[in-house]
Amino acid sequence: MLGHQNGTVRTQGAMELDSASEAMWVDVIRRMDEVYSELLRNEADLERKNAELEEAQTFISSVIASVSDVLIACSADGRIKKVNPAFLKLTGHEEKAVLGSRIFGYLAERDRPQAERLIAAGHQGNVMEGDLHLIAADGREECLAIRCAALFDAGRRRIGAVLTGRPISELKQAYEALHRAHMNLQQAQRRLIEQEKMASLGRLVAGVAHELNNPISFVYGNIYTLDRYRKNLIFYLDAIHRGETPERLAELRKSLKIDAITADVGSLLEGTLEGANRVSDIVKNLRRLSFSKAGERQTVDVGRLLRNSAHLAAKAKNAQAEIVIDSDPDLVIEGHEGQLHQVVVNLIDNALHAVEGRDGARVQLAARRLDQAIEISVADNGPGIAEKDMGKIFEPFFTTKAVGEGTGLGLWISFTIIEDFGGTITAGRSKDGGAEFRIVLPAAEGRS
Ligand SMILES: Nc1ncnc2c1ncn2[C@@H]1O[C@H](COP(=O)(O)OP(=O)(O)OP(=O)(O)O)[C@@H](O)[C@H]1O
Ligand SMILES: [Mg+2]
Structure with a gap:
C-alpha cells in the first residue's frame, strides 16, 4: 500500500513494514480459509459417517429384532x-x-x-x-x-x-408325540409281522396236512386190506387144522383168494412201510425247521431247502404250475433253516400267484455257486413286476393283491432275513418275461 496516511509522507522503511504486515494478513486469511474449508469437509465427513453408523445400527437392531x-x-x-x-x-x-x-x-x-x-x-x-x-x-x-x-x-x-x-418345549412335545406315534407304529408293525408269521405258519400247516394225508390214507387202506386178508387166512388155516378134505381145501383156497393174498401181502407191507417212512420224513423235516432258534446258524443243504420249500408251497396252494428245480450238487449255506425256508416259500408263493391260471405256468428254482457265495433264484413266466412297482416291492405293506389276499409283508420279511444272514435279495425280469428273484448268500466256510 503506497501513498499518504494520516496526512504524513511515509518513509521508505515504514513503507516496507506495511507491505510485510499486509503479506502476513493475506497469509493469515488464506490459512483461515483453509482451516474453514477443512472444517466444512470434516463436518460433511462426520455427517456421512454418522448416517452410516445410524444405518448400521438400524440394520443390526432390525436383524436382532427379527x-x-x-x-x-x-x-x-x-x-x-x-x-x-x-x-x-x-x-x-x-x-x-x-x-x-x-x-x-x-x-x-x-x-x-x-x-x-x-x-x-x-x-x-x-x-x-x-x-x-x-x-x-x-x-x-x-x-x-x-x-x-x-x-x-x-x-x-x-x-x-x-x-x-x-x-424347545414345543419341539420336545412334538418329539414326544412323534416318539409315541413311532412306538405305536412299531407295535402295530410287530403285530402285523406276528399275523404274517401266523399266516405263513397256517400255509405251512396246510401244506403239511395235505402232505401227511396221502401216506396216512394209503397206510390206512393197506391196513384195512391186510385185516381182510388176515380174516381169509385164519378161515383157511382153521379149515386145515380141522382136517378138511383136499377138495374142500382147494375150493376154499380158490374162493378165499389165498394165492392172490400171499402174492399181494409183500407189496402191501412194502407200501405201508413206505407210507410210514414218508410220514417219518415229513416229521423229521418239520423238526429241523422248528427246532433251531431264530438267530442261530446251521449249515443248510440248498438242494434240500429248495425241494422241501417247493413241495410245501405247491401243496399249500394246490398249484397246477410246473415247478422245476435245477440245483448244483452239494451247495451248503449258513443260516437258519426255518427262516430260509420261509423266504423261499414266500418267493415260490408269489411266483405261483403270478402264474395262476396261465397256460404252461412254470416256476423255475435254481441254485449255483458263485465264488464264495451261493445264488438261489426263483423265476416264473407270469406277467412280471411293473416298472413303477420295482422300487417298492420290498417295502413293508406294499401289495398289488386284492384286500384280504396279501399283507405285502412277504418280501419285506424275506429281505430282512436275507440281510440278517449277510446276503442280498434282488428282483428283476426272468428270461420268459416274468419275475425273477435272486438271493445271494455267503457259502458255508470250508464246504460246498
Ligand atoms: N413273482 C412275482 N411276479 C409279479 N409280481 C410280484 C412277484 N412277487 C412279488 N410281486 C409283487 O410284489 C408285491 C409284494 O409282494 P409280497 O410278497 O411282499 O406281498 P404279497 O405277496 O402281496 O402279500 P403276502 O406275501 O402277504 O401274501 C406283490 O403284491 C406283487 O405286486
Ligand atoms: Mg407274498
Whole structure:
C-alpha cells in the first residue's frame, strides 16, 4: 500500500513494514480459509459417517429384532448387557429393568450351576451347549437349547458371554408325540409281522396236512386190506387144522383168494412201510425247521431247502404250475433253516400267484455257486413286476393283491432275513418275461 496516511509522507522503511504486515494478513486469511474449508469437509465427513453408523445400527437392531431365538449378552458374572425383543417377549419384562440385572433371576433356580458353567465357558472363548429353563411371562418354564460364545469389546478383549437360546418345549412335545406315534407304529408293525408269521405258519400247516394225508390214507387202506386178508387166512388155516378134505381145501383156497393174498401181502407191507417212512420224513423235516432258534446258524443243504420249500408251497396252494428245480450238487449255506425256508416259500408263493391260471405256468428254482457265495433264484413266466412297482416291492405293506389276499409283508420279511444272514435279495425280469428273484448268500466256510 503506497501513498499518504494520516496526512504524513511515509518513509521508505515504514513503507516496507506495511507491505510485510499486509503479506502476513493475506497469509493469515488464506490459512483461515483453509482451516474453514477443512472444517466444512470434516463436518460433511462426520455427517456421512454418522448416517452410516445410524444405518448400521438400524440394520443390526432390525436383524436382532427379527431373530426369533432368545439372545442375551452378559458379563462374566452374569450381569445382563443386552437382550433382544424375543427375550423380552418371552419373559414379559421391560428392557430398562433387565439391563444391569443378573441373568440367574430369569432362570429356574436349579439351572444356576449350569448357567454359570455355560457363561464361564463362553467367557473363556469356548463354545458350549446345554439346556436352560427360562421363566416365561405366564410363570411356566420354557426350555431353551442354549449355545454360549464369547462377548468381545471394541478392543477384541473377551468381556463376557453371549447366550443364544431356542425354545424347545414345543419341539420336545412334538418329539414326544412323534416318539409315541413311532412306538405305536412299531407295535402295530410287530403285530402285523406276528399275523404274517401266523399266516405263513397256517400255509405251512396246510401244506403239511395235505402232505401227511396221502401216506396216512394209503397206510390206512393197506391196513384195512391186510385185516381182510388176515380174516381169509385164519378161515383157511382153521379149515386145515380141522382136517378138511383136499377138495374142500382147494375150493376154499380158490374162493378165499389165498394165492392172490400171499402174492399181494409183500407189496402191501412194502407200501405201508413206505407210507410210514414218508410220514417219518415229513416229521423229521418239520423238526429241523422248528427246532433251531431264530438267530442261530446251521449249515443248510440248498438242494434240500429248495425241494422241501417247493413241495410245501405247491401243496399249500394246490398249484397246477410246473415247478422245476435245477440245483448244483452239494451247495451248503449258513443260516437258519426255518427262516430260509420261509423266504423261499414266500418267493415260490408269489411266483405261483403270478402264474395262476396261465397256460404252461412254470416256476423255475435254481441254485449255483458263485465264488464264495451261493445264488438261489426263483423265476416264473407270469406277467412280471411293473416298472413303477420295482422300487417298492420290498417295502413293508406294499401289495398289488386284492384286500384280504396279501399283507405285502412277504418280501419285506424275506429281505430282512436275507440281510440278517449277510446276503442280498434282488428282483428283476426272468428270461420268459416274468419275475425273477435272486438271493445271494455267503457259502458255508470250508464246504460246498
Ligand atoms: N413273482 C412275482 N411276479 C409279479 N409280481 C410280484 C412277484 N412277487 C412279488 N410281486 C409283487 O410284489 C408285491 C409284494 O409282494 P409280497 O410278497 O411282499 O406281498 P404279497 O405277496 O402281496 O402279500 P403276502 O406275501 O402277504 O401274501 C406283490 O403284491 C406283487 O405286486
Ligand atoms: Mg407274498
